[in-house]
Amino acid sequence: MICEIRSGRGMHGNVRSPLLRLISVFVAAVLALACAVRRDGQPSGDPPRQPSESAASSAPGKQEDGTMTIDEFESDANAAVAVAERYWSARFANSGQRFVPVRRVITYERSGEVACGREPLPANNAAYCPDGDFIAFDVDWAVVVFRRIGDAFLFYLLGHEYAHAIQVRLGINYRYTIQQELQADCLAGAYIGDSVRGGALTLDNGDLEEFRSGLLAVGDDPDQPWFAPGAHGTAEQRTEAFFDGYEHSVDACLS
Numbered sequence: 001m002i003c004e005i006r007s008g009r010g011m012h013g014n015v016r017s018p019l020l021r022l023i024s025v026f027v028a029a030v031l032a033l034a035c036a037v038r039r040d041g042q043p044s045g046d047p048p049r050q051p052s053e054s055a056a057s058s059a060p061g062k063q064e065d066g067t068m069t070i071d072e073f074e075s076d077a078n079a080a081v082a083v084a085e086r087y088w089s090a091r092f093a094n095s096g097q098r099f100v101p102v103r104r105v106i107t108y109e110r111s112g113e114v115a116c117g118r119e120p121l122p123a124n125n126a127a128y129c130p131d132g133d134f135i136a137f138d139v140d141w142a143v144v145v146f147r148r149i150g151d152a153f154l155f156y157l158l159g160h161e162y163a164h165a166i167q168v169r170l171g172i173n174y175r176y177t178i179q180q181e182l183q184a185d186c187l188a189g190a191y192i193g194d195s196v197r198g199g200a201l202t203l204d205n206g207d208l209e210e211f212r213s214g215l216l217a218v219g220d221d222p223d224q225p226w227f228a229p230g231a232h233g234t235a236e237q238r239t240e241a242f243f244d245g246y247e248h249s250v251d252a253c254l255s
Helices: 024-033 053-057 070-094 139-149 152-170 177-197 207-215 235-248
Strands: 104-108 126-129 134-138
Touching: 070 139, 070 152, 070 177, 104 139, 126 152, 134 139, 134 152, 139 152, 152 177, 177 235
Parallel strands: 104 134
Antiparallel strands: 126 134
């Protein structure tokens, strides 16, 4: 179980939903799509609607794991962003740097409803857009996977996208996509690992091993060239990157 530890019940209250009960096939689809958008852009159209309870509940093959309601989804998504903001704010402050949180996190329901520059964001996806400084994700897709996997999906997914925003704030710009993505995996691991060690999050025994097993399914196709645009890394590379950050903190990601 992952829990956000807070002093009292703030706007989001305590987060209590199972973490890392991973289903490899869904994790592969989820994390392979969690990538940064490299072009400038602004959100387009009206603000996206929140998913309806009936639509999300009728997803085929839905597997209940205790994290089922829209309120729980919204609470966990808000908590994942809040923990990331507090974590990176403290890291920047300790380095004597000014931290500016991501301007907003927005949701969408249809392919092309939100765009980054001239590139519409597809369905079943999440991205950080540097121009406009926002994270956007397909909310209906996210709810379905949340209900099948649990809040690990949200804490990893939003942590990975927030890591891309941190890369921009630090002026990091690699030549190849795979370098950006593996570093974002590492930074997401650092944010989760440090938050656990610092008491902001708690995990059940065995959760990390389940997460490790799930990460084996998220790598690129074996035939994917490492230098190809959009390459994220093999299963071994992504697992190593995440746990390098989880175990050794941010310095392991920036060295």
